[in-house]
Amino acid sequence: MTRRRTTLKDVAEAVGVHVSTVSRALNPETRHFIRPEVAATILDAANRLSYKPNAAAYSLRTKRTRVIGVVIPDIANPVFPPIIRGIEDVLSEHGYLAMLVNSEPRSPRHAAAVAALQAHGIDGLVMASLERNDRTIRSVVEDGIPVVTVNRRTENPDVASVTNDEGSGIRLILEHLKELGHSRVVNIAGPQSISTGKARFDAFERHRGGLGFDTDPDLVIFADALNEAEGERCAGIALDSIEGFSAIVAANDQLAIGAVSLLRQRGVACPGGISVTGFNDMPMVDRFDPPLTTVRVQQYEVGRRAAEILLGLLQGGEPTRDGLHVVMPVELIVRGSTARPAGRRKARLATGG
């Protein structure tokens, strides 16, 4: 039986007052207009009839849905769940619900997915799925809907963001490799259309010279996507066409895992033969073989901050200026996938070829 849900009117009739009186009594903001005893009776009746406000009517009237859209490129990527939890935790504390949608920036469904969110009516949007010059976001911003990007950011400085300190992360990695004695390292860089890909690649370029690494441009290989298959492919190219390197700095953990996997297939030990580093410190990478040396980002906290900024935008209206772009600190996590280079035989040979 699909029983009709009890409405304000039902409660009003039960108590013997007018609908608007019930409305006021139920709203904490306007409750003080109502005589306490009446308010109590109303609250009691509402409870007894298990009254649940009708969100559709509320939205239609107030233009607010209390729903925040969250767009993630790939929920199967272990980096995102902690971020999502962070977002959800903050939102639910404030009576908001998260509407989660998977969709990669380039996919045909992407615009449709965001449009579906807009059509459904969302008060704000958290975007993890975007490219540097994203067009989809524009349509949302133009509708006057507050947007915060997480992990990545747009070139548009007006769009709020919470990102990680990519530059420091790459520097920490390089310093670590330097200390171990490496001098010739390959970079499997991410797609340059994505802010993290570009930021990490830029940092690699910026720091490797200063730290005394070989600055050969051929040491950089660009991945077309941030997944394991691309990691394998790029590592294969490195093995086939680059001489004398002793370490691979991958733009993220998935690329790194792919690289490790390929090394094993080719019979190259890691870290014995070649060291590999990742970025993100995804859950579980500490249990891999070998456990991955990587950069830890504060995933959960990133999610929380993004949600907090969005709530601020929702309330204040005025962007809190310097709070618009938050950059979270990162931390180097040294595990088993990095070690001293083995003898450096190949490196010597390389100078000859």
Place this chain on the structure above:
Amino acid sequence: MTRRRTTLKDVAEAVGVHVSTVSRALNPETRHFIRPEVAATILDAANRLSYKPNAAAYSLRTKRTRVIGVVIPDIANPVFPPIIRGIEDVLSEHGYLAMLVNSEPRSPRHAAAVAALQAHGIDGLVMASLERNDRTIRSVVEDGIPVVTVNRRTENPDVASVTNDEGSGIRLILEHLKELGHSRVVNIAGPQSISTGKARFDAFERHRGGLGFDTDPDLVIFADALNEAEGERCAGIALDSIEGFSAIVAANDQLAIGAVSLLRQRGVACPGGISVTGFNDMPMVDRFDPPLTTVRVQQYEVGRRAAEILLGLLQGGEPTRDGLHVVMPVELIVRGSTARPAGRRKARLATGG
């Protein structure tokens, strides 16, 4: 500028027809009522003004939101993302949106989370987060909202479900261990309040005798949760108090990973000293050290089926009877965490103590 969104009325005025004509022209179901040329003009104008239907008004009028609630116990658990994708893929094909919420069955927030979904108005619910005698689901069912459970099921046979063939999975595992020569295996069973925990434990009990394994009841240890920490704890208990076993059958992959981890801490080789098996074949377990022998469930497909059943319920209204409970076939995946038992020294000793 928060520009007012264009409404049916705006389009109507632009074209010079009545609102309801526009409404009919825009709805594919009723478009045939309208003269084609007029319909074309309307569609064109709607497009030009970038008209987006107001979901709140639609819902208020039709009592349907085109939103499906999806409740997951832990989005960080890699088992769920593929399921979620399956659900989303099917839903979006049919114009529905998924509203995802994390919440564990026992947590204080659980009832609140489900209530929030109900309050927001959902047309249906997919629940992965539930116990066998779940109370939260009742309230949803009583509201007349169709519910399908995934992975787990309720004791209530009226609630549709899509689950995996737990019994066969455990049997395949035991047969595999038998073939390797094991005869005394420990079961780290999941919480019996959850259907999968009970089904897998029951299957273990049912099959181990028939296959010639020791049927000592002390060989079963019950975990309080399905996570790695519990896996470690239970494996520790096994090592400390059970003599002569050569393998551990864990109720799921996370427990298995925890068990492997503890074995390593205690200096016991896996699979050299003790074999370990999981259940689910989570992403990445093939990259662990050692790669996990486990039972593969069709996560993505499970999600799809659940969504399809829900859509059926939404349309037909009548539960399609035998389609109410779907059990998906499973597959044994043999990897590196299982091997022949080593010598069976301890097993002999055990008979003496």
Place this chain on the structure above:
DNA sequence: CTGTTAGCGCGTTCAC
């Protein structure tokens, strides 16, 4: 085929 009318449930004026 198209216009008219009514009302979904709620918040918000404005009166009293």
Place this chain on the structure above:
DNA sequence: GTGAACGCGCTAACAG
């Protein structure tokens, strides 16, 4: 303090 009236944007009945 409380009631009355209105309208948010849309669809569904009923006319024509």
